[in-house]
Amino acid sequence: MKNTWKKLAALMIIGVLLFTGCAQANDSTTDPAAGTSLPVNDAAKAMQLEKSIDGIVSISLKDLEGNAVDRVFSADEITTIQQAFNESFIMDTAYIEMIAGNTMTIVLEDGREVFIHSYGDENYIVARIGDTTYHLGCQVIGKILLEKTK
Numbered sequence: 357m358k359n360t361w362k363k364l365a366a367l368m369i370i371g372v373l374l375f376t377g378c379a380q381a382n383d384s385t386t387d388p389a390a391g392t393s394l395p396v397n398d399a400a401k402a403m404q405l406e407k408s409i410d411g412i413v414s415i416s417l418k419d420l421e422g423n424a425v426d427r428v429f430s431a432d433e434i435t436t437i438q439q440a441f442n443e444s445f446i447m448d449t450a451y452i453e454m455i456a457g458n459t460m461t462i463v464l465e466d467g468r469e470v471f472i473h474s475y476g477d478e479n480y481i482v483a484r485i486g487d488t489t490y491h492l493g494c495q496v497i498g499k500i501l502l503e504k505t506k
Contacts, residue, residue, distance in 0.1 A: 407441075415437065441492075455474070470485050471483070480493055
């Protein structure tokens with residue numbers, strides 16, 4: 357009789373799990389960053405505008421030891437990097453405080469410097485402009501920071 361109750365209880369638990377499920381529904385119409393990027397409101401738009409860069413003078417890469425990486429960016433690559441940075445989305449999630457791959461320093465015409473690093477995920481970067489740090493979704497720059505160099 358005890359075994360019957362145990363089997364019945366196990367079947368009931370399995371039945372509940374089958375009917376309720378454990379995974380989230382897959383809605384292909386939603387944004388993959390939903391729930392992690394800032395909601396689109398006036399404050400978020402102001403932040404997005406504040407982080408925009410224009411007039412890149414130079415871009416330099418350094419490895420983990422701080423040595424300059426021999427990589428020259430073409431005018432097209434610079435335009436692509438600027439556009440990718442300006443179109444990147446600001447994340448409101450925590451990030452790992454470590455540097456993986458190369459670091460990038462962008463010098464702008466207005467004298468500002470943008471320091472960018474990766475924490476190992478090619479889809480996300482951390483950028484510092486002045487005293488403000490941004491956690492950004494930016495695959496273009498993330499891939500550059502994590503690419504292997506000679």
